[in-house]
Amino acid sequence: MNELTFLEQLSEVTKNVAIKEGLVGILRSLAVISRFPEEPMRKVAQESNLPVPICVAIRNEFEKLGWVSRGKKGAFLTPLGQDVFKSHGGSSEGYECIKCNGTSITIPYSKFQKELEAMKRYGKMRGKPFTQLDQSFATPRTSLARIFYMSQNYDLTRRNFAFLGDSDLTSIALAMFANKSSRIVVFDVDKRLKEIIGSANKENSVQIEFVEHDLRNPIPPEYLKKFDCISTDPPYTIHGLNLFISRGLTLLTDKYNGVGYLSFGVKSPNEILELEKSLVQMNCVITNIVPNFNKYIGAQKLGGISTLYRFEIIHPATPLIKNEYKTSLYTGDINPTIRTYECLKCKSDIDVGINQLFSTIEDLKNKGCPHCNHEFFSKISERKTE
Numbered sequence: 001m002n003e004l005t006f007l008e009q010l011s012e013v014t015k016n017v018a019i020k021e022g023l024v025g026i027l028r029s030l031a032v033i034s035r036f037p038e039e040p041m042r043k044v045a046q047e048s049n050l051p052v053p054i055c056v057a058i059r060n061e062f063e064k065l066g067w068v069s070r071g072k073k074g075a076f077l078t079p080l081g082q083d084v085f086k087s088h089g090g091s092s093e094g095y096e097c098i099k100c101n102g103t104s105i106t107i108p109y110s111k112f113q114k115e116l117e118a119m120k121r122y123g124k125m126r127g128k129p130f131t132q133l134d135q136s137f138a139t140p141r142t143s144l145a146r147i148f149y150m151s152q153n154y155d156l157t158r159r160n161f162a163f164l165g166d167s168d169l170t171s172i173a174l175a176m177f178a179n180k181s182s183r184i185v186v187f188d189v190d191k192r193l194k195e196i197i198g199s200a201n202k203e204n205s206v207q208i209e210f211v212e213h214d215l216r217n218p219i220p221p222e223y224l225k226k227f228d229c230i231s232t233d234p235p236y237t238i239h240g241l242n243l244f245i246s247r248g249l250t251l252l253t254d255k256y257n258g259v260g261y262l263s264f265g266v267k268s269p270n271e272i273l274e275l276e277k278s279l280v281q282m283n284c285v286i287t288n289i290v291p292n293f294n295k296y297i298g299a300q301k302l303g304g305i306s307t308l309y310r311f312e313i314i315h316p317a318t319p320l321i322k323n324e325y326k327t328s329l330y331t332g333d334i335n336p337t338i339r340t341y342e343c344l345k346c347k348s349d350i351d352v353g354i355n356q357l358f359s360t361i362e363d364l365k366n367k368g369c370p371h372c373n374h375e376f377f378s379k380i381s382e383r384k385t386e
Helices: 003-016 022-035 041-048 052-065 078-087 109-124 140-152 171-177 192-204 239-250 269-281 361-367
Strands: 068-070 074-077 160-164 183-188 209-212 229-232 256-266 284-295 305-313 337-343 350-353 376-385
Touching: 003 052, 003 109, 022 041, 022 052, 022 078, 022 361, 041 052, 052 074, 052 256, 068 361, 074 361, 109 171, 109 192, 140 171, 140 256, 140 305, 160 239, 171 284, 183 192, 183 350, 192 209, 192 376, 229 376, 239 256, 239 269, 239 361, 256 284, 269 284, 284 361, 337 361, 361 376
Parallel strands: 160 183, 160 229, 183 209, 229 256
Antiparallel strands: 068 074, 256 305, 284 305, 337 350, 337 376
């Protein structure tokens, strides 16, 4: 296949599946399928930095061209696809470190089975994530890995740690390894965490403090300038990042530079640019970026991963948001979507989302189908609202 025909066919795929990354993003998806044959779409999404539904749509277009076929486990390049890909400079070789998977640290989890099992037990106490708060629970291994990464960067030598939201229970993992004289405080609006943290305190003889607080409001004055390390996995919007980091900066001491850890979903280059601009405006300097570090339970649409950022704060810190925050914050507020689910028993269609009878799928499952009280559903479509 000549270069012109190849580019014409790729351009046709780009027209049918419009993504911000354009032709380059489409070609990257082909390269990912070549490198990871017969892997689930979740893996393709993780490597392509695209949502799962978009990757499925791209795969379908490749199938129409005869470049890709589907096996029992996932997609793979056909002989035609391999010839096309290789003849235009493609390579299926990967050079990522197979020991650390690109995270720069290797963790002997076999040595920490006690801690891992404890994290699993605490995790089960949370119930289901509140998707309206953009909650998506990190795996127990991820919560522990964050602490080991902090240790790798010598940040466990710090003594005062604040978590801006902690549905992942990373504060409990930190308490297992930090100096016993360390102060660990969690600020979160989710009341369920108070009981879980209380259990962890009692069982592990630690003193994690839980402060029920909506970060739309400024931090209570008694906590200001008391900490030297902050950690957050905020709502996956730029608004959420700006708010949570702004609140965190007010917690940091001004006696010396603090450090922060940010877990944030995979975004387009334009959105990453906005993220980095925001951090720079707040006098935060990114020192480390680890893609695919965080793994989440569920979160299928985003591929179940996010990036870990480590940043240092240069004084004077300059929060972008200082007063009460009154505008849209969460994904559902900024990009409202109506999702239609089918009841698997009576086959009724039920709309879920803003201004609907059920605001989230969790709400629908908890209350049951309004026609037959069944608790199991299948999503059949979604649409953006005005």
